[in-house]
Amino acid sequence: MSQESTLQDLYSKIADIYDKFCELDTAPTTKLQSEITIDPNSWTSSQIYFDNPDNNQFINDAQSDINSLLGLAMQVAQDNSSVYGASITDNNGQLVPISKGSPITLLPKLIKLLVDFRSPLNLIVGIVIDFIEDTLLDHIKQKLREKNGNFYEVADVAKTTIIKIPRDAEKMIIAFNNLPEYLGKRFQGTDLNIDIIQPAPSITPDLSKFLLDGLGTVNFGLSLTGSNVSATAFWGTDINLKYRRQIFDIPTFEDFTNYQRYAYLYLNNENTCTAGFFRRTSVS
16 A cells, blocks of 8 residues: 555545544543553554443444554554654664654653543544644654755766856765876875775775865856846855865855856866766655
8 A cells, every 4th residue: 555545544534533523413421541552663552442331332433433543643654754763673684664753652642631531522532633633744744854865967077167057956066087196195094994984885985185186176156147137257265176076065045046156167187077966855
């Protein structure tokens, strides 16, 4: 079952419960008999129980539907768990997300407020649904705020050039390809521990820093756009290129729309490089 269909099932269930119980003309009086618990290492919760000494069918149905809704909410939360959330290693050695730290784990504290609060069934059902909706919504918001980074508009550069910066670019990347042998490197000790930044599969990163700032410079500029505006570009201060691979923050002017940004890339010693941009994209 897809995440979308699970979420649709949940809100369909909520609508059904409201129709069945929240508009009752003569609702029986009841209360929650106990708190609930959520397993911090999984996406499961205990059951909700209503006080029902007379075996009222409305109360029986409400209890069954609320527990079904709670199970769906936990499933939706698992489907939309954050990559930044807590995780554990499963029996197969894989990292899997767990509910610990999720807003939905606040439900036991909220439900506890209702224990022994005797009231008409429709009122209690409405409050429990609101608690489930609110904590699940906060959980999903965490997921929606997640972003991935990606490089784009990457191209080879063989000479000094001016590059038009895309509107949504946040950073610029530059990677040199064939540096001349006479460009010296600073000494990098063999005992340098770089394991912590090695991606999988294990690739040794090039941490070479070059002497004399001999690779070139990059500079960021701005020109205003629109009618009756001069095309003059205004430039910042040169930034020295020192590493084989570098990344730079690009100045932003978020309060304005009538401008264009440029990067002035100056290469020394007939160097060639690959240049591109970095941006954030929403996680689907």
